[in-house]
Amino acid sequence: MNLLDLLLELVAERMGVADVDPDRLFIDYGIGSTDAVALAGVLAEHTGTELPNSAFYEHPTPRALAAHLEEVRVGGPAPAPGDSTGPGAFPSASTGIGGLAAEPVAIVGIGCRLPGAGGPGELWELLTSGTDLVGPVPAARAERDEGWAEPGVGMGGFLPEVEAFDPAFFSINAREAAAMDPQQRMLLEVAHEALQDAGLRLADVTRTATGVFVGISSSDYLVGRFSGGLAPDAYTPTGTAHSVAANRISYVFDLHGPSMAIDTACSSSLVAIHQAALALRTGQCDVALAGGVNAVLSPDIGRCFRTAGVLAPDGRCKSFGAGADGMGRSEGTVMVALKRLPDALAAGDRVYALIRGGAVNSDGRTNGLMSPSAPAQVRLLRAACQAAGVAPGQVEYVEAHGSGTRLGDLMELRALSEVLGTAQRPEPLPIGSLKSNLGHLEAAAGAAGVAKVALALFHGVLPGGLHADRPAEDFAWDAGGLRVLTGPEPWDGRLAGVSSFGFGGTNAHLILQAPPSRRPALDAATPPSKEAAPPSRQVAQSSGGRVPAPSRRFLPLSAHTPQALRELAERWRDLLAEPALDLAAACHTAGARRDHHAYRLAVSGTDAAQLAGELERALTDLVATPPAGSAAGGLALVFTAEPTASEPPTGGLPGAEVAEALRRAGVVPEMVIGDGAAELVAAHYSGALSAADARAVAARRARLLAGLPAPHALRVRMAARLAEALCRRMGSGLAVSAVESPQTCVIAGPPEALARVRAALSDGGVLCADLGPVTAAHGEPAVKAAPELAAALAGLAPQEGRVTLVSTVTGGPVAGKALDAAHWAGQLARPGLLGDALSYALDRGVRTFVEIGPGVLGPRLRAVDGGRKARLVRCAGQADVPSALIRLYELGHDPDWAVLTPAAGVTSVPLLPWSREWSCVEVTA
Template identity: 45%
Template sequence: MNRTDDVDARSVAVIGMACRLPGADGPDELWDLLRDGVDATSETPPDRYDVNALHSERPGPGMIGSRRGGYLGGMADFDAEFFEMSPTEALELDPQQRLLLMTAWDALEDAGRRPDELAGTRTGVFVGNARGDYLEIRFRQGLQTVTAAQLNNYRSLLPARLSYFLDLRGPSVVLDTACSSSLAAVHSAVQSLRAGESPLAIVAGVNLTLRPDEGVVMTQAGALAADGRSKFADAGADGHTPGDAVGVVVLKRLTDALADGDPIRAVIEGSAIGNDGRTSGSLLNPSRTGQVEVLRWAYEDAGVSPADVDYVEAHGSGSPVLDALEITALGEVLGEDRPSDRPLLVGSVKTNIGHAEAAGGIAGLIKTVLCLEHGQVPASLHLGTPTPEVPWGELPVLVPEKLHDLPDHGRPYRAGISGQGSSALNAHVVIRQADPRPHAATPAPDGKPYLLALSARTPEALVALRRSWAAYLGPEGPGTAHPLRDICYSAATRRQHHEHRLAVVGASHEEMAAAFDAAGEAPRRRSVPKKLAEAADRYRENGTVDWQALAGEPGRFVPLPRYPWQTKRYWPDDEREERTGDLADWVLREHARTSYDDDSTLVDVGIDSLAKLRIIVELSEQTGREVDPEELGGLRTVGALRGWIRAMEAHTP
């Protein structure tokens, strides 16, 4: 085996990505934001904390030095019904878990991996996270408000929730190394894949800033930017601004991804993590030695010369000390033997969206994959005068101040992503541009019809899905770039099929789009092949279709519209559904996870032991009576629960 074969055998493909970032609800929106040089930070919204009460331009103890941050819009929005949760359960669940569930599903759809086909496999889940703000908020409301439901909000449940919902049996771990957490999670996932422990890995970084505490600490430490903007490499850099982020990548061994026809967005060639040890003289001080060592280890692991790297997504938080140290370390390692006319490009997504702490590395990885796909590096914002702490004239390093094309060297672009934590844990990941996609299959003869199958969990979601597909297949839609056969093949074999279904038979993009745009039904054709007509009818009736037999030769997976989440806001400060009418009906609406009738068992509708504890508290509040847990525990059906509550209410004074 030659060296190239050896590297490819150890390499890992990024086959799917998804994110929810300030100003960007997905990778495409993130690229638009980066390309256009948008600063997505904003003033702290009131549902986080009262910034007016805490902010001071000359902050003292207990005060915060900035009014701004990078915040997700709709951070409390969630599709509880899709994930089989009752309204009460969703309300009590940390929004970090909720957003991770939806973002991971988006990433699997981007990868063309059907979640139902992953059930029972050793797929691993690796999550970088350092915050448990939602749980801490509940504790601070007083111990009398704490219930058993808070067990669901321990940080170890972040990956476990996803593994449980998808029935994944591989590693399921939280990694907390502070701001390098999500890159440490990527490194751990790569090792698991290389060792054959996991056939697939879902890697995430999750960070929601719900409390001001860390902002106060960072203000006292002089690490928070007064104007709320991270000014990487600038002479006026005075610290970072905090940011939200939920990012997910789906990883698979490169050889397996190629064999399975998966989309390959980038290739991870190597990675390394390492601690500063005692090289800095103080635990919380960054170490140039530690960073240099990890950079060298990462490129040794990748089998790549550092001089061949085109771009590095820096940790780049806006710290006047750390920025200079990082740039100098990059110049030392990646500048060696580098031609003077090919400087290393270095940037930081934190200048656009803030510092997402434990999720900052995954945000940087997603940005870097987009850079390699587009062949461009966006500007780093807020750079006026480069910091004099860096010997710019001696280092072949350039921080782009405008959109910068990557140079064509007749080889794939290469990049690195760095992360440093206050834990003194440094991480670096080395990636390369994916090889060009194979040419699309020769389009079928004009007029050949295909079956396009769509589905959703609810009728409302199916309506929304139909609309997005009408736009996707329409004249200006992205679907027009792909053969209709590949689109239909991808929808049939690479998406999970839900109970509410729609099947359309058509022979062109326009015909399919017109059907969706009109009524969502199959267009009238003079002749629909019997095989397609029968398959369409069987699919609409929730029957099983042999898609491989129907398609014949396998098609190529192409990007498709993502699932249309039907979200509602779940936040403790908002009013719960006011009790109206029958008490039993109200209890069932609040706690049942699925539809039901009187014969449904409580277990089948999701009313488990934890839900029963909640019901006991609510019934005591509503009736003023002491509720016997043993009586409730002995009930088995919805009808029995309904009758028991009504009897209790009838005997309430």
């Protein structure tokens, strides 16, 4: 009897059928795993050939299996093209579209929300500690459906608050948030966290060709929303559509690259990352966010898996272990931020790992739609190696699919063994699966595997898995060239693979490579090492105008709510206590590589201890006085220190160096004002006068005033026009020298004349205050001397300025070329209109005034504020620059953090805390 007839007879006898079609699937006759084991044993007795239990799945029809048996009996099939596993079998560089060399793709950021892990640092800690995150479903979910009580259904890797969300941060109203699938909510938050981890600000990606690729499969929320009796509304279609899971990220962040959701079941997120890498390599996008999400909101699918016999009763995936009895379900989100490697290096990004290449294929027709195929996995692994330009023997670890089903694990082991395990290597290939720690993340599983391998390559440690101390007994481990990793091991490996298989037959495998320079990340478990900034990221400092010394560190913190700011400050306080903290990298990441939100605080210091102390004081203030949100408005510099003839040439423009230091730190005003002779300093800052011309004018002016009698001054509560009339009536020598506000001015003149004015005003009930001796400017003697100054400055040639100068001569803006001899003669003779200049700035949106001078601006600014809530920042000298920069930041003015926090590498620092006062239950109840 030939092999086909024998097989048909055995199947008919085993399954109790009369006729067996040689081209129908075994599963069509009801042959499951138990029957396959029994039939394999009978066939072995008849043919003398030992068959694996998976043979009926790898060759799913009687004709296909008979052909395979015939090939084995005559010596096995010839190797397929490209099946060679020798060192020279593959090209030295990966190939891309049309055979062009494909550059590696860098993983520059990782965001995750997984059971027990709210970020890559926590994920790494649970992996290296061998933590089991499987537990019972949260009570709130268990109470809603008794189906959770079935064995295996209510155990898994669950998030404590899967519906938690911060809609206000994304400008989403409460009703729309309530209609959104929790998977969409998680994706938004974790995508933002991946950008933060990458050191990418929203301004870096908004309106750019940034792509979004999301693996998503579960529809629990859609089904539950309708079956639960909730009335659909206008937000339901977009809130539950899988396509919008990706599109909403692109919409909220205004990203213009490809945006797509991918559903290949459990391989969805790995396929999504593969597609993202292809899009980067072909220029469809410059940055990509890719990953997947899964939320287990209903017990129904779990109950189906239990009926199908693939759900572990204890909810645990015992990947490749002898006790493997099915999978356990899990939920969460993983997103990675990707760039082309040259772009990442040029930007000074931290690179966790590289994606060398990968492949996606399908099982085709197997022994049932959900049945895996070892031959398809073999083809997949070979194709992935070829796409990555590596020989199978070069792969040093595989993060396997490892779902924990006995048959699925066995087929995967056979495929791994055939392509990688028996390749030329000195030791067995270590394999593992994150599923053993926290269950099967389904659509997010592949992305979680990528995150695990990227962290392992970055840290140089291979984490072990769980539940496989006794490996599967139906696989020949020694001959197969594989071993299950059960504990963490130091690793200087360079290449690793990640597999993910969908139950509909779509398989994916990526080859990852260690980063160009492996260095530890900063997290609670693993403090960082010092890392030097790439030369291309160093900030060049030109001469003139000092910024704070590099030894002084600035730490800016911000959040979108007061509570989030307090929580962020507390996290930073704890981080600053880490003994091996790379302070330069941490401050650079916080300043130059993070978004800055409305609620802010900043501290500065020379070391971590000083920063921590300042932060502790700031936290005390935050508790006592909740911070106000910043609303920057415009900014003006106001110079109030006057130059004199006695100053040396290099110091004849007081405040100029301070202003230059602020400018180099990124403080760029909309307007500049100078009080009295300080208008010369303002003119120089604006660009209208050179430093030499400004000093020359100041010297001429000072020498001229020195020859005039020194008057006294009296501040009076009176309109300027009335004060001028009073001066004319009271006698010569009196003049209005300054107009501070519509209700207040200053009269200058001889002491005896001022005494008469004061007596007259006191009798009339007019408030006045003696200011004592002042300079002769603006008084009657100065009016007479003004023509002499104009003649001395006849050759002055001002230029158009860069910054608007608001003059105290006119009370409004003055063109740079108008600052000629006549202007400075008028400035000497006419009353100073500082109040009008300040009012002009306020009328045009300036709300922050930086006084560079002795601190006289406060009363004058308050006099003209008129309820507009102007803020005053004083910066008298170089020593005040750090505190001024901090205050300006807290008021909403962003300095140039690339200057204040020089490039020192991107590292992991605390993420923005979410504010989750919103409740889906409250909205939908």
